[in-house]
Structure formats: structure tokens, C-alpha cells
Amino acid sequence: MSNHASSVNPTPAGPASLGVAGVFPLSLFFAIGFVAMTAYFMYWGLDYTNHSQVMLFILATLFGVFMAFNIGGNDVANSFGTSVGAGTLTIKQALLVAAVFEVSGAVIAGGEVTSTIRGGIVNLAGMALAPMDFVYIMMSALVAAALWLLFATKKGYPVSTTHSIIGAIVGSSIALGVMLDGAPSALALVQWGKIGEIAVSWVLSPVLGGLVSYLLFSLIKRHVLVL
Helix, strand or coil: CHHHHHHCCCCCCCHHHHHHHCHHHHHHHHHHHHHHHHHHHHHHHHHHCCCCCHHHHHHHHHHHHHHHHHHHHHHHHHHHHHHHHHCCCCHHHHHHHHHHHHHHHHHHHCHHHHHHHHHCCECCCCCCCCHHHHHHHHHHHHHHHHHHHHHHHHHCCCCCHHHHHHHHHHHHHHHHHHHHHCHHHHHHHECHHHHHHHHHHHHHHHHHHHHHHHHHHHHHHHHCCCC
């Protein structure tokens, strides 16, 4: 019995395990590119700003890179989890597609959302603010949202990066309002009308996404998957 058991070959590795094992060189490649691009951006940015507020620029860059890293860890998994789970894409293919199209979307179509987050949430006319106060609001929000995304990604929670950064900006703005002018004026730094519009879009997004998905699958089942 023992001889027979010892002669049994171990179960061969399946395609899934082979695919995961091959991810490490690709991850190393992306890690090297990540570090190289960060270093280049710092070099370019310091020259662009004439080396003004060097420490602040370096901190803001590192916070932004940390946020981008966590966005990639959570949002890319949200986008391609279904494709990888269904077997239509391997992990390698999903990473390559994400590297191209996530960046392309940010560059081509991200301007309007960036504009809203940059100037549509904090009410700069709500009270007298120094320029650096606005910088501190954004940097605090960046770190807070990045830490939450890191925690959520570690736990495997698919969360919204947009919800995270907007909530962080609102929280930082209220905290600064309390520090500058006391609790009664704390809410004056937030444009609550714009927050209401954004919140409505958060409610509509899953409803519209589910409706469109239902209609598309119904058409595919009726016209493509017909036996």
C-alpha cells in the first residue's frame, strides 16, 4: 500500500497555476517601469516648477503615485475580474489590456472628471483661504483615499475610487473649516449642490448598468445563442 502511494505521481499543474506562475516576470517589468516613470516625472516636474516648494512637490508626487498604485490594484480588478473569471482573458492579457486602456481613458476622457474633483467640490469662496490651505486639503484627501483603497484591496473589497476620493475631499474640507473658523462654519467649504449631483449619479450607475446589461444579454441570448 505504501509503495503504491509513493509511486503515484503528483497532480500536474493545470493551466491556471501555470498562468499565475508566469505573472511574476510581468509584475517585475511593470514595477521597474513604475519606478522609472515616477523618477522621470519628478525630474521633469522639478524643472517645470523651477524647483519651487521642492519637498511639497516630492510629497505630492509620492502621494499621487501611492493613490495610482491602489487605484490599479482595485479598479483594474473590478474591470477585468469578470473576463479573467470567465476564462476569456488570462491574467497577463488583462494586465496588458489594462495598462493600455486605463491610461488611454485617463488621458483622453478624464479631463471632465478631474475638473469636477479639482474645482467642483471645495467652495473656495466659502471663507478666506490661503493657496496652501487648498493644497493641504487635496494632499490630505489623497493620502486618506489611498490608505482606504489599500485596506480594501488587501481585504478583497471592490470599492469605488471615486467615492473614496470625493469623501476624503469633503472630510478634509470640513476639518479645515473647523480649524480656521470653528464648527459653525465647517460646512461652508463644501459645495453641497455638486455633492448632491454626484450622489445621484452613484445611485443611478448600478441601476442603469444592470438595466443595460439585462437588455444586452437578452439580445445575445435571443439572436446569438439560439440553438
